[in-house]
Amino acid sequence: MTQRIARRFQISTLAAHLVLIGFTLLALAPTLLVIMNSFKPRKEIFGAPLALPSFETITLIGYDTVLKRGDILNYFQNSLIVTVCALFFIILFGAMAAFALSEYRFPGNRLIGLFLVMGIMVPIRLGTVGILKLMVSLGLANTLFALILVYTAQGLPMAVFVMSEFMRQVSDDLKNAARVDGLSEYTILFRLVLPVVRPAIATIAVFTMVPIWNDLWFPLVLAPGESTRTMTLGAQSFIGQFITDWNAVLAALTLAIVPMLILYLMFSRQLIRGITAGAVK
Template identity: 35%
Template sequence: MKKKVNKTIIHVLLILFAVVQIYPLIWLAGFSLKDNIEIFGGNVAGLPRHWKFENYVSAFTQAKVLEYFINSVLVTAVTIFVVVLLAATSAYAIERMIWRGRQTVMKLILLGLMVPIHAALLPLFMVLKNLHLLNTYLALIIPYVAFGIPMAVYIIASFLSSLPKELEEAAAIDGCGIFGIFFRVIFPLVKPAIATVAIFTYISSWNELMFAVTFISKQEFKTLTVGIMSMVGAYVTKWGEIGAGLVIATVPTILIYLLLSEQVQKSLVAGAVKG
């Protein structure tokens, strides 16, 4: 009986925690289907009295959310691909190959975790300006990759250290070269760690605002976060359209987590067992 009571209490607490976490998403969805009259008329938290699906149409057509969305997808996808490729190869070279100074190189890479993003804003702006890269996709991709690599290398290297080296020895006996061993044997085994890196990199790139505001001023290169911020008017702000833009920006994050959550859990479990 005591175990049943404890289990019931745990379930109730978990349900309450889930409701607290999910409610903001439900509120945002309802908010995006209201107009200013209803929002400022006292119905902020309740369901819409008049479902304004036109807010989504207006967000895509007038507010150019679709253009911002495509820019964010492009920048984020390239960033994730480059971070995963560079971090996986670097972590493999550091963790599985024997060469002088590899631990020193690892420490230098991890020093990147200690660099505040705000401290790098002005130097990056000057470098990108001198290289004529402002108002380009590279103005965002390069800093995102640079700040994403240290954590990615640490995660993948930690996962690689738990794999038996006999796998590589067997592949070498079968005639695989270094690239064959990495891409055919090791890379498929580190999918949980790669999924974790992909999610962390996605969240940091997709939601980033400071670099995007500073390095991008042209309309055609603005990402979704900057585009939604620019929807706030000087005199009139259509909050329902902003809510629609926020929903559009949130849905990909939820979908990506649902697709990769199992791999992330495997990576966390592997790290816990190793620890």
């Protein structure tokens, strides 16, 4: 029996690794294509898009255009501020709500959980008009704080759903022992429970940051000003109605890919643990 369980665990772990590797290769293929073509002249981009850039044709004209024509550093800073702040609030409030739903039994517990799950199924973009009116009435139009609020509301349902499932697996004896020792509920959450559910936090961070960083809809609607443009919206300035500077577009997209790769390298181990834990369960 023990050998059978160990074998099932090894098979589940191997399957999770293979799935993750497959998705990684599928995601990296267009990414590598964008990076390669960002170092090519326009003729080579359309003539041989799948070929590697050679020493004779390699060019940095796209990056030069991006640095001179667009305020790329400001765009990058805005995207970084919005993404980091939104992730912080999503994990903070999501962890607190998930701990309350998984730890305490009170009237309406399941209804609140169901309400939050519905937030995953209903796209927040359906309320764009109402959100825009609300931000204008609050004086938050064309500000980064408006984007942070919207993305926090967008990511909370998934964060609560995922973390509550992981928190239910934390030993009750461990938490009760901490209460006997006089620890507060906040201390139990932040010093005892959250370190145990790090794979869930990493999973939420990866799957939440990518849509926030790459989003074009809400930056275009809520913060289209030059001083509040995000990286993705700033790249659109090189796309015209009649002429598109493809070298600059590909260079801007390449610069926007860098944080995603850094994030994946930071959270890849915890992400694999989270997927493996779900597969074994």
